[in-house]
Amino acid sequence: MILLPTPAELMARARSDLRVGLPVVLGDGAEGVLVLAAETARADRLAALRALPGPVTVAITERRAETLKARAYDGDLARVVMPPDADAGWLRDLADPARDLIAPMKGPLLTARDGSAGLHRLALLLAKSAHLLPAMVCTPLPDPAQFASDHLLTLLRPETAAEDLAQHHPLLPVAAARLPIEASEAGRLHIFRPDNGGIEHYAIEIGQPDRDAPVLARLHSACFTGDVLGSLKCDCGPQLRTALADMGRAGAGVLLYLNQEGRGIGLTNKMRAYSLQDQGFDTVEANHRLGFEDDERDFRIGADILRRMGFGAVRLMTNNPRKVTMMEGEGITVTERVPLVTGTNRHNAHYLETKARKSGHLL
Numbered sequence: 001m002i003l004l005p006t007p008a009e010l011m012a013r014a015r016s017d018l019r020v021g022l023p024v025v026l027g028d029g030a031e032g033v034l035v036l037a038a039e040t041a042r043a044d045r046l047a048a049l050r051a052l053p054g055p056v057t058v059a060i061t062e063r064r065a066e067t068l069k070a071r072a073y074d075g076d077l078a079r080v081v082m083p084p085d086a087d088a089g090w091l092r093d094l095a096d097p098a099r100d101l102i103a104p105m106k107g108p109l110l111t112a113r114d115g116s117a118g119l120h121r122l123a124l125l126l127a128k129s130a131h132l133l134p135a136m137v138c139t140p141l142p143d144p145a146q147f148a149s150d151h152l153l154t155l156l157r158p159e160t161a162a163e164d165l166a167q168h169h170p171l172l173p174v175a176a177a178r179l180p181i182e183a184s185e186a187g188r189l190h191i192f193r194p195d196n197g198g199i200e201h202y203a204i205e206i207g208q209p210d211r212d213a214p215v216l217a218r219l220h221s222a223c224f225t226g227d228v229l230g231s232l233k234c235d236c237g238p239q240l241r242t243a244l245a246d247m248g249r250a251g252a253g254v255l256l257y258l259n260q261e262g263r264g265i266g267l268t269n270k271m272r273a274y275s276l277q278d279q280g281f282d283t284v285e286a287n288h289r290l291g292f293e294d295d296e297r298d299f300r301i302g303a304d305i306l307r308r309m310g311f312g313a314v315r316l317m318t319n320n321p322r323k324v325t326m327m328e329g330e331g332i333t334v335t336e337r338v339p340l341v342t343g344t345n346r347h348n349a350h351y352l353e354t355k356a357r358k359s360g361h362l363l
């Protein structure tokens with residue numbers, strides 16, 4: 001029936017459910033789990049979940065498990081058994097490293113090794129896609145469809161959910177208008193919206209670049225702190241302005257402003273990472289302690305927008321060789337890497353040095 005939600009629409013609903021603190025059911029047939037995001041779990045909801053007959057585990061990524069010295073029997077994740085006396089505070093400390101140093105968790109943490117972790121893995125991917133900390137409270141359900149229907153909860157079929165999470169959602173142009181900017185009066189801003197209603201991304205076109213020649217291009221990941229506030233902890237603000245100024249001088253170019261704040265973990269998690277950096281961890285270590293990879297961005301987005309705008313070849317302004325590889329992998333020809341070294345200062349020297357050493361950036 002046409003009124004029934006599609007898998008992508010159910011995913012969008014599941015993300016907002018988790019963000020407001022509602023559980024979601026993952027499952028099919030006789031195998032399922034009820035999952036609740038640790039970050040938004042209210043005490044009464046947690047108690048209701050624990051009152052169910054099944055054992056309760058908290059899925060965390062191997063990155064977070066390593067910090068907590070919990071054995072990750074499932075490879076990329078661990079299922080921590082929730083002790084009977086554990087409360088909401090325990091759960092918060094498991095998920096959020098903010099208090100790792102001042103109040104380390106009392107171990108050892110017991111982790112499950114029997115049974116399948118497939119649904120738990122899916123739950124973590126779902127948390128990340130909702131920009132929540134990757135820590136999910138899980139309990140098994142023998143009849144997931146019935147449970148979801150009885151409790152008015154969103155039910156996700158694991159196979160379709162996994163497919164949806166792995167897939168790139170095409171970006172459609174929804175609006176564009178002339179936008180004179182300091183760097184060039186011949187600016188035009190285009191808005192692109194993914195077909196699953198996810199976050200929008202922008203393209204600023206300068207002049208009228210020839211579609212048959214490599215265009216001067218920049219894929220800029222959103223950085224509220226650097227781009228808007230002029231933060232000195234990174235080099236994003238100066239990179240943004242320098243790229244636009246160079247395009248203005250050249251008379252043509254395209255800058256994609258991708259809403260992948262914090263290398264894809266979202267601003268809230270980036271601030272959690274900054275707080276860890278204040279405690280002495282570097283930018284990569286901080287991401288890992290939170291349970292994320294160093295870089296969670298999806299570079300298919302940039303390639304898709306470029307192609308839709310008619311660009312097949314770019315002169316890419318970046319110091320990140322991975323971006324070049326990713327663009328080439330997505331079928332965009334990079335005829336030249338144009339270095340964009342600017343905005344170094346005493347606050348970001350260590351950050352830039354870490355990126356060069358650990359993430360392969362060229363300085």
Ligand SMILES: Nc1nc2c(ncn2[C@@H]2O[C@H](COP(=O)(O)OP(=O)(O)OP(=O)(O)O)[C@@H](O)[C@H]2O)c(=O)[nH]1
Binds near residue numbers: 260273318355
């Ligand atoms: N998680 C996290 N993200 C950060 C941090 N500092 C900056 N960012 C984000 O990193 C992104 C910019 O990525 P960079 O690695 O600086 O640059 P890049 O885009 O990969 O490479 P360039 O093209 O050379 O600039 C933006 O989304 C910023 O919000 C940090 O300490 N932690």
Ligand SMILES: [Zn+2]
Binds near residue numbers: 223226234235236237
């Ligand atoms: Zn920045």
